[in-house]
Amino acid sequence: MYRLYYYPCNASLAPHFMLKHLSVPYELVLVDRKSDAQKSAEYLKMNPAGRIPTLMDGDLALFESPAICLYLAEQHTEAGLAPLPGSLERAKFLQWLMYLTNTLQADYMVYCYPAKHTKDAGGAKAVEAAHSERVAADLKILDQALEDRTYLVGDTVTVCDYFLLMLCIWASDMPTPPQSFPHLGAYLKRMAGQNTVREVCEKEGISLTAFSDLRVSHLP
Structure with a gap:
């Protein structure tokens, strides 16, 4: 187990x-x-x-x-949560997974902990503002990628979708939140409607109301 x-x-x-x-x-x-x-x-x-x-x-x-x-x-x-090695979909899968971890998540972490990224006592706010813009730019690329797609890679849910959803849940209260982008917002609403997502979020006490009309019960 x-x-x-x-x-x-x-x-x-x-x-x-x-x-x-x-x-x-x-x-x-x-x-x-x-x-x-x-x-x-x-x-x-x-x-x-x-x-x-x-x-x-x-x-x-x-x-x-x-x-x-x-x-x-x-x-x-x-x-089928990851395309088979050697396939064209695998190449795109790896591209997006690395983008999520190395670009979007990295920029978001700096936004969350700006004081760790400057030795200027008054510089944290500037770092936070700059990375708020960087995260918004990262999300715009994902929004464009989802313009004519149900999922980020292929026709079914993959690791990339669950990882992207996690990051978007974290970023849902940013100045330019992921749900404010038209294609990304529609995608998040679809993901929030899935039983797997709803059950896990209920277990962890995570609200999905930013992404859909669904309400998760038993929240603190």
Whole structure:
């Protein structure tokens, strides 16, 4: 059985979507960020980076959210969550996954933690403003890509869609939020209507109301 070490609305969200989609046996283990449990000696034995998530599969301890998602997709190829190696769709799949992790997520993290990216005591606001614009530009590229597509790659949900949804949930309260883009907004509404997404978000206490008319029950 898979064991996913997670925290609500953290980088563990995309792997959680994956596990739910796959309908495989798995256990969720809460890592309490409020008490820095991810920095405990016990957790660091599994994940020396001291971050969330970690996936345990037997003796295998795997960290980094996109790596976990790819691993799960390749362990369950019958689910079609990643195109087959060597195909044209695989090339586009890798392109978008790297764009999401290396561009959109990277820019968003600077926006969230601007003080870590300047030694100027008064410069954090400028860093935040600049990266708000960068994230908006990143989202515009995704909006254009989704103009005539149901999903980011191919005709069915892939790792890229679950990863993009996670990032858009995080960014939903930005000055230029993802749901404000016409094609990306319509895409997010479709994704928010899927049972897998609704059930995982309900479990983690995440509201989807920014993306659709659906309401997730039992929210704090």
